[in-house]
Amino acid sequence: MAKKKENLDKNLGDSILELLRITSTVIPDDVQKVVLEALKREAKNTSAKYAMDIIQANIKLAKMKSQPLCQDTGTIIIKVYHPPGFMQQKFKKICEKAVVKATKLGYLRQNSVDSLTGKNDSMNIGPGHPQFHFIEHNKKSLELKCMLKGGGCENVGAQYAMPFVELDAGRDLAGVRKVILDAIQKAQGKGCGPGALGICIGGDRGSGQMHAKEQLLRKLDDTNPIPELAKLEKDIVKTANKLGIGPMGFGGKTTLLACKIGHLNRLPASYYVSISYMCWAFRRQGIKLDKNNKISKWLY
Numbered sequence: 001m002a003k004k005k006e007n008l009d010k011n012l013g014d015s016i017l018e019l020l021r022i023t024s025t026v027i028p029d030d031v032q033k034v035v036l037e038a039l040k041r042e043a044k045n046t047s048a049k050y051a052m053d054i055i056q057a058n059i060k061l062a063k064m065k066s067q068p069l070c071q072d073t074g075t076i077i078i079k080v081y082h083p084p085g086f087m088q089q090k091f092k093k094i095c096e097k098a099v100v101k102a103t104k105l106g107y108l109r110q111n112s113v114d115s116l117t118g119k120n121d122s123m124n125i126g127p128g129h130p131q132f133h134f135i136e137h138n139k140k141s142l143e144l145k146c147m148l149k150g151g152g153c154e155n156v157g158a159q160y161a162m163p164f165v166e167l168d169a170g171r172d173l174a175g176v177r178k179v180i181l182d183a184i185q186k187a188q189g190k191g192c193g194p195g196a197l198g199i200c201i202g203g204d205r206g207s208g209q210m211h212a213k214e215q216l217l218r219k220l221d222d223t224n225p226i227p228e229l230a231k232l233e234k235d236i237v238k239t240a241n242k243l244g245i246g247p248m249g250f251g252g253k254t255t256l257l258a259c260k261i262g263h264l265n266r267l268p269a270s271y272y273v274s275i276s277y278m279c280w281a282f283r284r285q286g287i288k289l290d291k292n293n294k295i296s297k298w299l300y
């Protein structure tokens, strides 16, 4: 019995390590597809084409050499979908060990620092890092999703309290559209564009930002089940790509790869639009585990 538990823990650690490796080094297929489409769109001998070529070369090299797509590991966000009665503390310990191992093996660069001292213990673990989110589900098996959320792109995230008078943006979808486009204009390609936007309409300041990030777990080619939001998502991408900001702000036709919009209930007193931006190094992956905690399916 003890041996069986030991094996399950070992398998879990190995599966998490592989999840971290693939998340850090391989762009998911849905993202690769839109990057290639963007590459085709840019005109020859332009800075935009040059920037997209470099991005595509980095993607290929990282996969081939199993090395991180970017020197910025980003915040390690782990979402755990688990059956009832799951031991969260034990999972956290196994996961932290896997993060340390992934860092030592070079799958993750060492860039989580103590916020007060600035000290980097070179292990990528500390208060609030990795970031865990536990969600109970009715299945017997475990599903894990991992996102590495870059710091540069996090810096150009935004949150608007509506109405936003400066832009004459009200508490409706037309107002939401105005502030999203404003955030794109303000970013001007900073945060390593082109990337994708995750948006949340509503919630409070905390839950709104969280839900905005969750939108980035959706596949880029999915369709929002709410027709008004599906229409707005398409409109934002189309409009953003006419702004001429382009990859890294070099000009061109690709400013945004995708836009995903969700919503949460809000209080009558407040109406937030929360915006999370994910750079071209769009690192997210997910796994389904079998009863032995081995990977049975990749989710992206």
Ligand code: SF4
Pocket: 070, 071, 072, 073, 074, 149, 150, 151, 152, 153, 154, 191, 192, 279, 280, 281
């Ligand atoms: S924003 Fe993204 S591409 Fe830019 S340095 Fe950070 S992780 Fe890398």
